Amino acid sequence: MLRSAITRRGAAAVALAATAALALSACSDSGSGSGDGEAVTLEYGVWDQKQEAAMKEIAAAFTEEHPEVTVKLVTTPYKEYFTKLQTSVSGGSAPDVFWMNGPNFQLYASNGVLAPLDDQGIDPADYPQGLVDLYTYDGALYGAPKDFDTVGLWYNKELFDAAGVAYPEAGWTWEDLEATAAKLTDPAKGQFGIAASQFGQENYYNSIAQAGGEVISADGTESGYGSPEALAGIELWTDLIAAGSSPTAQQMTDTNPEDLFFSGKVAMFQNGSWAAGAYADNPDIADKVNVAPLAAGAEGNQSVIHGLANVVNAKSDHVDLAKEFAAFASGEAASDIMADSGTVIPAFDGKQQAWVDALPQYDLQVYIDALDTAVAYPVSKNTAAWNSIESEILSQIWAGSVSPKDGLQQLATEMQAALDAESE
Numbered sequence: 001m002l003r004s005a006i007t008r009r010g011a012a013a014v015a016l017a018a019t020a021a022l023a024l025s026a027c028s029d030s031g032s033g034s035g036d037g038e039a040v041t042l043e044y045g046v047w048d049q050k051q052e053a054a055m056k057e058i059a060a061a062f063t064e065e066h067p068e069v070t071v072k073l074v075t076t077p078y079k080e081y082f083t084k085l086q087t088s089v090s091g092g093s094a095p096d097v098f099w100m101n102g103p104n105f106q107l108y109a110s111n112g113v114l115a116p117l118d119d120q121g122i123d124p125a126d127y128p129q130g131l132v133d134l135y136t137y138d139g140a141l142y143g144a145p146k147d148f149d150t151v152g153l154w155y156n157k158e159l160f161d162a163a164g165v166a167y168p169e170a171g172w173t174w175e176d177l178e179a180t181a182a183k184l185t186d187p188a189k190g191q192f193g194i195a196a197s198q199f200g201q202e203n204y205y206n207s208i209a210q211a212g213g214e215v216i217s218a219d220g221t222e223s224g225y226g227s228p229e230a231l232a233g234i235e236l237w238t239d240l241i242a243a244g245s246s247p248t249a250q251q252m253t254d255t256n257p258e259d260l261f262f263s264g265k266v267a268m269f270q271n272g273s274w275a276a277g278a279y280a281d282n283p284d285i286a287d288k289v290n291v292a293p294l295a296a297g298a299e300g301n302q303s304v305i306h307g308l309a310n311v312v313n314a315k316s317d318h319v320d321l322a323k324e325f326a327a328f329a330s331g332e333a334a335s336d337i338m339a340d341s342g343t344v345i346p347a348f349d350g351k352q353q354a355w356v357d358a359l360p361q362y363d364l365q366v367y368i369d370a371l372d373t374a375v376a377y378p379v380s381k382n383t384a385a386w387n388s389i390e391s392e393i394l395s396q397i398w399a400g401s402v403s404p405k406d407g408l409q410q411l412a413t414e415m416q417a418a419l420d421a422e423s424e
Helices: 008-026 049-065 078-091 102-110 129-134 157-163 174-183 200-210 228-242 249-254 257-262 275-280 319-329 332-341 352-358 365-373 383-399 404-422
Strands: 040-046 069-075 097-100 151-156 192-194 266-272 289-292 309-312
Touching: 040 049, 040 319, 049 069, 049 319, 049 332, 069 319, 097 102, 097 319, 102 309, 102 383, 151 157, 151 200, 151 365, 174 192, 174 228, 174 266, 200 228, 200 266, 228 383, 228 404, 249 383, 257 266, 289 365, 309 319, 319 332, 332 352, 352 365, 383 404
Parallel strands: 040 069, 040 097, 192 266
Antiparallel strands: 097 309, 151 266, 151 289
């Protein structure tokens, strides 16, 4: 899951620092041999504590096949993960294998930090095409897809039942969503039908695609925010706020919109597949909620697809073993372990059903079905540079200080300038 909340100046500084750090790493020298039968320890960098048990089991399974290799898990919270990674890459101490996400991938791949994995026998047909494309750079595969996430519409059954409103279902349209949100809104109770939060992956990236638009062109060089379709995708959410069916931007700043969903103050909340396990473990809502497909716009009910990949430090002292472990950690046996844990949807084809079965109380098949029409998470060579512009201007639109039409024209212009700078 990815959300941008940094300032434009901060993002520029991060991008410049990252580029400098990565360039330094590309010039460093290090060995690249395998273990040759000698005892070897590979460091594996991850960020999700909830997945630690599964990752340790995967590491142990690799050691069973390679008794000379110990895989040491290095867990860093996501908020610090990429800052620490940039520093360790620059200093030559990055993990041998580590998790990578879409927005950061091209920056690392283009600076020679990552080792290509084309020689590992990874069959692209075993993974969603969108993830293969996401982790391919200049025609080479640099990331072994590990897991994926799509987006669904979670809803509070108790609130629907109390209002006598039918649950969301496949075939729902934006008009149905808006009408239902209005019915579930009760100002006297401080209750809202939906949270129109300023979240890209969970909300407006999907609605822009559902309207027939795009955030960025497939080659990552053109902004799509200046189109009528992008405007329609944004106005779905701002209209819900204006109608009073959603908390205001300020209310969602004061209280996390997901917390409003937890407390029964919001009836519907779009969220990624990563939420399923967390909701099942939350006694306040575990038995009250379920998930449905996204509502459809003019062009359908597309969901953004994103997912993590296992990548290899090109300067690892044991790059061959590291590449083998990266492929293994995204392979069939590892996918069985991930699926059984119920924490994420494995990217490996045919292994998703076990994840669905792990939480039978929810209609999790909607996340798998979303693959049929999924669109790729929007990225470019330096995604952070325009993510900060996007966040700043959309915050003004959500707050009502600038109209969606005017704000998106400004966003398209400034985002395009950032994209043009990437190619200079």
